[in-house]
Amino acid sequence: MAVTTMAKALNAGLRKALERDEKVLLMGEDIGKLGGVFRVTDGLQKDFGEARVIDSPLAESGIMGTAVGLAMAGYRPVVEIQFDGFVYPAFDQIVSQIAKHRARSGGRTPMPVTIRLPFGGGIGAVEHHSESPEAYFAHTAGLRVVSPSNPMDAYVMIQQAIACDDPVVILEPKRRYWDKADVDESVDIASAPSPFTARVVRPGTTATVACYGPMVRTCLEAALAGEADGLDLEVIDLRSVSPLDIPTVAASVRKTGRLVVVHEASVFLGVGAELAARITEECFYSLEAPVLRVGGYHTPYPPSRLEEEYLPDLDRVLDAVDRALAY
Amino acid sequence: MTADGGPELVQLLTPEGERVHHPDYDVDLTPDELRGLYRDLVLVRRVDAEATALQRQGELGLWAQLLGQEAAQVGSGRALRPTDMAFPTYREHGVAWTRDVDPLQLLGLFRGVTNGGWDPHEHNFALYTIVIGDQCLHAVGYAMGVQRDGTDDAVIVYFGDGATSQGDVNESFVFASVYNAPVVFFCQNNQWAISEPLERQTRIPLYKRAHGFGFPGVRVDGNDVLAVLAVTKAALQNAREGNGPTLIEAFTYRMGAHTTSDDPTRYRVAADLEAWKLKDPIERLKVYLARNGHADHAFFDAVEAESEALAVRLREGCRSMPDPAPDSLFDHVYAEPHPLVDEEREQFVRYHASFAGGEH
Numbered sequence: 001m002a003v004t005t006m007a008k009a010l011n012a013g014l015r016k017a018l019e020r021d022e023k024v025l026l027m028g029e030d031i032g033k034l035g036g037v038f039r040v041t042d043g044l045q046k047d048f049g050e051a052r053v054i055d056s057p058l059a060e061s062g063i064m065g066t067a068v069g070l071a072m073a074g075y076r077p078v079v080e081i082q083f084d085g086f087v088y089p090a091f092d093q094i095v096s097q098i099a100k101h102r103a104r105s106g107g108r109t110p111m112p113v114t115i116r117l118p119f120g121g122g123i124g125a126v127e128h129h130s131e132s133p134e135a136y137f138a139h140t141a142g143l144r145v146v147s148p149s150n151p152m153d154a155y156v157m158i159q160q161a162i163a164c165d166d167p168v169v170i171l172e173p174k175r176r177y178w179d180k181a182d183v184d185e186s187v188d189i190a191s192a193p194s195p196f197t198a199r200v201v202r203p204g205t206t207a208t209v210a211c212y213g214p215m216v217r218t219c220l221e222a223a224l225a226g227e228a229d230g231l232d233l234e235v236i237d238l239r240s241v242s243p244l245d246i247p248t249v250a251a252s253v254r255k256t257g258r259l260v261v262v263h264e265a266s267v268f269l270g271v272g273a274e275l276a277a278r279i280t281e282e283c284f285y286s287l288e289a290p291v292l293r294v295g296g297y298h299t300p301y302p303p304s305r306l307e308e309e310y311l312p313d314l315d316r317v318l319d320a321v322d323r324a325l326a327y
Numbered sequence: 328m329t330a331d332g333g334p335e336l337v338q339l340l341t342p343e344g345e346r347v348h349h350p351d352y353d354v355d356l357t358p359d360e361l362r363g364l365y366r367d368l369v370l371v372r373r374v375d376a377e378a379t380a381l382q383r384q385g386e387l388g389l390w391a392q393l394l395g396q397e398a399a400q401v402g403s404g405r406a407l408r409p410t411d412m413a414f415p416t417y418r419e420h421g422v423a424w425t426r427d428v429d430p431l432q433l434l435g436l437f438r439g440v441t442n443g444g445w446d447p448h449e450h451n452f453a454l455y456t457i458v459i460g461d462q463c464l465h466a467v468g469y470a471m472g473v474q475r476d477g478t479d480d481a482v483i484v485y486f487g488d489g490a491t492s493q494g495d496v497n498e499s500f501v502f503a504s505v506y507n508a509p510v511v512f513f514c515q516n517n518q519w520a521i522s523e524p525l526e527r528q529t530r531i532p533l534y535k536r537a538h539g540f541g542f543p544g545v546r547v548d549g550n551d552v553l554a555v556l557a558v559t560k561a562a563l564q565n566a567r568e569g570n571g572p573t574l575i576e577a578f579t580y581r582m583g584a585h586t587t588s589d590d591p592t593r594y595r596v597a598a599d600l601e602a603w604k605l606k607d608p609i610e611r612l613k614v615y616l617a618r619n620g621h622a623d624h625a626f627f628d629a630v631e632a633e634s635e636a637l638a639v640r641l642r643e644g645c646r647s648m649p650d651p652a653p654d655s656l657f658d659h660v661y662a663e664p665h666p667l668v669d670e671e672r673e674q675f676v677r678y679h680a681s682f683a684g685g686e687h
Contacts, residue, residue: 025475051475057505062464062498069468072453073412075475077468093495096458097465104442104454107659141660141668165662243666 001184007177009151010040012185013158014078018048021076024162027054027063028080028116037082038118038177060086064093067113068101076112078162084119084171085128091136098167099142110165111142114158119147120214120264121311122175124304131301132265137169138242138274145242146195147171149216151181153239160195168195173214198245200252204234207258207321210249210275212238215262215312222317231321241271249275250282257288258324262312267295289327292320330602332578333532335546339553342606344614352557358621364552365616366630367401368609371421373634374430375583377641378420378437382587386645387437391418395550395582398608399515400485401425402555403577406563407483410451412473414466414484417455418515422485426452430637431644440651460486460493463512467499470508470566481566482510483559489520491536492528500540500574509566511559512537512574515549517581522594537574549579550608580606653679 004012017024026041026048032055035042045053056063060081067077081087087094094115101111121130138145144166148154154172161168193199201216202223211219216237223233234252238245253259259279261272272293279291294312302310337352356364375393382390393400400421407413407425415422420433423445432444436455443454456462466484473480490496491514503510516533518525529536537544543565547558555577562573580603584591616622657672 057498057501059498059501061495062502065461065464065495065499066468066471066502069465069470070472071468072447072465073469073472073476075472089494092458093461093464097456097461100442101454102662103659105447105659106441106443107662108443108446108448110662144661144665246666 001182003180004151004183005178005180006148006151006154006172007038007040009155009183010158010172011042011044012183013155014041014044015047016185017078017159017162018044018052023074024076024078025052025054025070026078026080027056027067029056029058029063029082031055031080036080038174040116040172040177041080060090061093064090064098064115068093068097068111071111071113072109076114076162078114078116080116082118083129084117084131084133087117087133094137094143095140099140102166103142111167112162112165113167114161115167115169117169117171118174118177119171120173120175121301121307122214124307126304127301130304130307132263132296134171134241134265135270138271142167143242144168144196144240145171146240147173147213148239149173149176149213149237151179151183155183155185156187156189156192157195157239159189160192163189171213176214176217179217196240196243196245198236198238198240198248200234200248201237202233202235204232205256206232207260207324208234208236208249208252208256209260209262209317209321210236210238211262212241212271214264218312218314219262219317222314222321225314226318226321231318233321238271244271244274244278246278246282249279253279253283254286257286259287259291260294260317260320260324261291262294262317264296264311266298267293268298270295289324292324294320332546332548335532335534336548336578337545337554337558338548338551339557340551340611340615342550342611344611344618346615349554352554352561354553354557354560356553361612361616362622362626364401364405364556365609365612365622366633367405367421367424368397368552368612369630369634370637371397371401371424372609373638374420374424374433374641377638378430378434379583379587381434381642381645382437387434388439389586389588390437391586392581392583393418393420395580395603395608396515396517397421398552399549399555399577399579402552403483403513403559403575406556406559408480410478410480411563412451412453412466412469412480412482414453414462414469414482415455416462416485416487416490417457418487419455419485423452426450428452430641431648434641434645435648438645438648440648460490460496462486463490463496463499464502466510467503467506467508470503470510471506473509474506479567480509481563482508483513483563484510485513485515487520488514488516488518488525488528488533489523490514491533500537500572503572504541507569507571509569510572511562511566512572513559513577514574515577515579517579519581519585519591519595521585521589532576534574534576542572542574544574544576546576546578549577550606550611552608552612
């Protein structure tokens with residue numbers, strides 16, 4: 001057990017995966033000598049060689065398309081897209097090829113491709129470096145989409161994603177890369193909870209707040225601040241946005257009667273919209289208020305001087321909770 | 328760009344069926360092997376004709392015709408070893424034939440009973456890829472896997488002249504080049520991307536593009552099965568020996584429509600078609616075989632009879648092909664259990680069972 005950052009926890013998880021299975025390969029821009037722009041792959045090329053930790057040409061579709069071929073050849077490619085906003089050139093290969101290949105091959109050709117995507121805002125970056133594209137991927141059958149919120153989950157979930165025979169998009173909350181917490185490297189990933197399940201990270205009774213990735217810390221801080229106002233919020237870290245762990249959220253809402261969903265992505269047709277529909281179906285008679293959403297607006301991600309206005313924060317979360325309680 | 332392929336065109340068998348020599352490329356085939364190629368060409372053309380007819384009869388939703396491209400596909404397909412891997416577009420019925428994929432499995436895709444059809448690993452023939460050019464990157468990735476496996480297998484990928492405008496194809500050239508991947512890029516330049524002529528894709532001969540990416544390019548007479556075989560074998564051998572990729576431009580012509588939904592009379596002139604008819608890939612081999620005593624009437628009759636039998640088998644097999652079970656649409660979406668798909672399948676089955684007698 002050691003205190004470490006999420007970036008280092010991901011590095012340790014990648015190292016474990018490379019050690020465990022010689023078919024695991026890492027590929028991406030600047031991931032070799034440089035160790036990635038966020039240093040998540042720091043030192044891995046030195047230890048595992050250029051054939052397994054591959055600096056790629058600067059072409060995202062090329063990275064994704066060659067990952068398809070490597071998977072067909074029996075490898076387990078783990079590809080890094082340097083920033084969320086650069087994934088779109090690879091969108092066709094992800095949606096048309098990676099997501100569908102297993103189904104169209106009648107289950108004969110699995111696509112164990114892990115797509116690492118540093119995502120989300122809050123780091124004062126220039127345009128195209130702060131986006132939350134999860135709904136695009138969650139909308140696509142054949143893909144799984146997860147997002148760790150803390151170093152320990154990051155360490156385990158990256159290994160579980162790589163071990164999974166389905167393609168997994170792992171959204172790494174880049175503004176939490178430097179958050180520190182205890183990481184137990186002795187944990188056995190096979191006996192750890194499935195990455196496709198949610199976790200109640202703070203039990204409570206007043207209302208349920210569901211979130212994932214970078215928003216988990218924000219929501220936990222909101223819950224702490226809410227205590228002073230007599231609020232006892234239950235916070236759920238969804239961890240996976242595809243599949244969504246509906247039973248865990250439904251069980252919570254049956255208890256609290258209220259649900260607020262929080263994400264950085266714009267709310268229109270987002271994860272919150274899906275949860276609102278599903279929870280209304282599952283928990284209609286338990287709900288004391290409509291499901292409310294807190295998220296980005298239907299605008300392009302703003303220049304960084306405005307991003308704090310765009311991103312959900314503690315106050316906006318508590319405002320939504322207040323509105324839910326006012327029904 | 329010259330309509331006849333220009334002086335760079337590698338040719339070993341003229342349209343008149345005369346064997347000519349080339350300083351860099353040659354094949355040494357037994358009469359038996361030559362007859363085998365002829366048989367391939369005839370049977371592949373028959374598969375194409377039958378499939379087109381089956382589409383007209385409503386048995387297939389669509390068919391992408393290969394008429395005129397038989398030699399490009401058979402010649403390159405027969406250059407492969409069984410352990411080599413081939414990545415097709417949606418028109419490589421002739422390559423599929425050389426990889427022992429039952430033509431009925433191709434029909435299944437166009438009939439709409441599957442989105443795949445065969446086992447890519449059993450045949451070392453990837454599934455058809457409809458998004459233009461995507462498979463070029465898959466081939467390079469696969470070739471990178473071959474490099475890491477340390478075998479001397481090679482990979483071939485098929486695409487058309489239109490695909491050369493795609494970003495993925497150009498990215499695949501870059502990746503193959505910088506990683507020195509054992510892959511052969513086989514471009515069938517059939518002169519048309521649906522209605523758009525080659526002039527809408529390029530200002531230079533396509534094979535010359537390779538030089539800019541740092542590997543050799545060669546233009547071969549795509550209607551000359553011997554030249555295609557020779558050129559492809561050489562490129563594959565080059566890849567096996569660690570010398571990296573080659574771009575082959577097989578200069579040919581799409582004699583039919585883009586697909587059965589297309590009407591080429593709207594955009595091209597009949598005179599072109601007539602000119603290319605004189606360069607037919609099958610006719611020239613037939614003349615060569617007959618003139619040199621490599622095949623007699625009995626052989627040609629036997630191939631014709633086999634072609635008839637194949638046609639009957641395809642017609643019957645296609646018409647009797649069962650529709651998949653309705654709930655199979657949920658199969659194989661994920662390798663590991665997925666609660667949403669499981670739930671939707673249950674709802675789907677329950678909904679269908681709710682009708683009288685459980686009828687769908």
